[in-house]
Amino acid sequence: MLLREVAYARPRTLEAAVRLLGEHEDARALAGGQSLTNAMKQRVGSPAVLVDLAELAELRRIDRAADGSLELGAMATYAQIVLSPEVSSTHPILAEVAHQIADVQVRNRGTIGGNVCWNDPTNHFPPLLAALEARMTITGPNGEREVGYDEFFVGVFMTAAGPGELLTKITVPAPGACGSAFASVPIGKDGTCIVNAAACVDGGAPRIAIGCVAGVPERATGMEQALAGGDLSPERVREAARGLGQALDPPSDVHASAEYRRHLAEVLAVRATLQAAGRAA
Amino acid sequence: MPELVRVAVTVNGRAYERAVEPRLLLVHLLRDELGLTGTHVGCDTSTCGACTVRLDGETVKSCTIFAFGADGREVQTIEGLARDGDLHPLQRAFHEEHGLQCGYCTPGMIMAATAILERLPEPTDDEIREGLEGNLCRCTGYQNIVAAVRAAARMEARA
Ligand SMILES: Cc1cc2nc3c(=O)[nH]c(=O)nc-3n(C[C@H](O)[C@H](O)[C@H](O)COP(=O)(O)OP(=O)(O)OC[C@H]3O[C@@H](n4cnc5c(N)ncnc54)[C@H](O)[C@@H]3O)c2cc1C
Ligand code: FES
Ligand code: FES
Numbered sequence: 001m002l003l004r005e006v007a008y009a010r011p012r013t014l015e016a017a018v019r020l021l022g023e024h025e026d027a028r029a030l031a032g033g034q035s036l037t038n039a040m041k042q043r044v045g046s047p048a049v050l051v052d053l054a055e056l057a058e059l060r061r062i063d064r065a066a067d068g069s070l071e072l073g074a075m076a077t078y079a080q081i082v083l084s085p086e087v088s089s090t091h092p093i094l095a096e097v098a099h100q101i102a103d104v105q106v107r108n109r110g111t112i113g114g115n116v117c118w119n120d121p122t123n124h125f126p127p128l129l130a131a132l133e134a135r136m137t138i139t140g141p142n143g144e145r146e147v148g149y150d151e152f153f154v155g156v157f158m159t160a161a162g163p164g165e166l167l168t169k170i171t172v173p174a175p176g177a178c179g180s181a182f183a184s185v186p187i188g189k190d191g192t193c194i195v196n197a198a199a200c201v202d203g204g205a206p207r208i209a210i211g212c213v214a215g216v217p218e219r220a221t222g223m224e225q226a227l228a229g230g231d232l233s234p235e236r237v238r239e240a241a242r243g244l245g246q247a248l249d250p251p252s253d254v255h256a257s258a259e260y261r262r263h264l265a266e267v268l269a270v271r272a273t274l275q276a277a278g279r280a281a
Numbered sequence: 282m283p284e285l286v287r288v289a290v291t292v293n294g295r296a297y298e299r300a301v302e303p304r305l306l307l308v309h310l311l312r313d314e315l316g317l318t319g320t321h322v323g324c325d326t327s328t329c330g331a332c333t334v335r336l337d338g339e340t341v342k343s344c345t346i347f348a349f350g351a352d353g354r355e356v357q358t359i360e361g362l363a364r365d366g367d368l369h370p371l372q373r374a375f376h377e378e379h380g381l382q383c384g385y386c387t388p389g390m391i392m393a394a395t396a397i398l399e400r401l402p403e404p405t406d407d408e409i410r411e412g413l414e415g416n417l418c419r420c421t422g423y424q425n426i427v428a429a430v431r432a433a434a435r436m437e438a439r440a
Pocket of ligand 1: 028029030031032033034035036037074075101102106109110111112113114115117118120122123124125161165166167168190191192193326327328
């Protein structure tokens with residue numbers, strides 16, 4: 001398809017990328033292009049300038065910080081995350097979830113940074129990173145800042161990385177004895193999720209986040225509090241999830257009614273929590 | 282009009298250089314500028330995989346990549362598989378096992394399958410199906426496609 005006219009820049013440094021994004025009104029970063037190109041075809045997004053991040057090798061790095069946390073460059077692709085020994089040694093859940101996204105070709109291109117910056121409510125990574133309590137590093141004309149996931153996800157297709165800013169890094173805290181799991185009901189194997197849930201369990205209270213039910217991933221705080229301290233028997237986890245769905249206000253669409261999404265939210269929160277508990281060291 | 286960008290790309294071993302509009306997609310560079318019409322456009326939304334090519338060895342959907350994204354890189358398309366007039370084992374196997382009916386999805390299927398066989402010389406049916414997850418076929422029901430990939434793996438093992 002012929003897209004609207006667009007100008008193009010391929011900066012060699014992060015500083016140049018930020019400068020270009022600031023210089024042009026309606027400039028957009030281009031990462032894997034797996035969402036942006038399609039949005040441009042549908043004419044729902046028509047940036048005047050594409051700032052291609054492809055040359056910024058520093059954004060593709062996956063590193064271990066001194067405190068044991070995992071630092072994922074925004075341009076790390078799903079395929080890279082699936083294959084990374086650094087990821088699988090401490091945070092295999094990231095690889096497990098990356099592997100569930102779409103198909104080989106999309107995984108070869110799509111990036112974790114693009115996934116969270118796009119913040120489509122049905123995307124896989126926002127709820128997972130909420131349960132893992134990840135932090136996002138944003139670079140802009142005024143330098144660098146770090147925000148928690150709760151500040152980062154602002155609404156449907158909206159994040160704290162504003163115009164002229166770039167997400168550079170996602171930091172996932174060291175897992176300690178934490179076990180993590182992700183449960184979803186997708187449209188076909190590895191398809192778009194109708195509802196998904198991520199859970200992270202260690203000694204204290206479990207952290208549980210639900211996706212596809214609001215503009216941002218929703219932490220199931222009531223369920224988390226009900227489960228703080230004490231065992232995570234199936235009965236107790238199921239009991240704690242009761243009423244979780246009623247507290248949510250999910251959308252209805254061709255794939256599922258709001259009521260069915262509320263039901264799935266409870267089922268999947270239980271499934272993810274029990275699996276995470278089973279994986280906790 | 283925005284400035285043209287220079288794209289220097291090697292396709293199937295041959296070097297090309299073109300000045301293109303930034304909005305040009307890789308699939309149109311291949312089809313319209315270079316005349317390599319073996320790569321098809323099906324859905325044009327990164328779903329069906331008919332436009333699958335290899336970019337520096339990675340399978341990608343060329344309808345969702347800008348032509349400038351291939352600058353300085355290597356592309357392989359279906360036209361680059363046959364050697365001296367001899368079909369590639371996958372091309373022969375798709376023919377022999379009836380892995381196609383209308384043939385629209387076939388170039389993308391075969392390009393995706395080349396990546397499977399490089400990684401897994403003896404793939405199981407599940408591995409074949411997972412490797413072809415991004416490629417849709419409206420005709421065959423997939424059975425013969427999977428059989429063709431299996432057969433190509435056997436041909437390559439014998440070769
Ligand atoms: C067929 C298909 C099925 C899919 N199914 C799923 C699915 O089930 N689950 C799922 O999670 N995803 C799915 N996706 C979406 C995919 O994960 C995208 O890769 C992702 O949403 C965007 O990542 P990207 O790297 O391709 O970013 P792009 O498309 O390049 O960019 C997306 C947006 O993020 C901005 N952006 C990108 N990087 C940065 C940065 N570093 N800083 C600031 N802004 C940035 C861009 O400006 C743009 O607005 C699917 C995609 C396709 C084509
Ligand atoms: S035409 Fe590119 S994926 Fe369908
Ligand atoms: S053979 Fe017709 S689409 Fe696959």
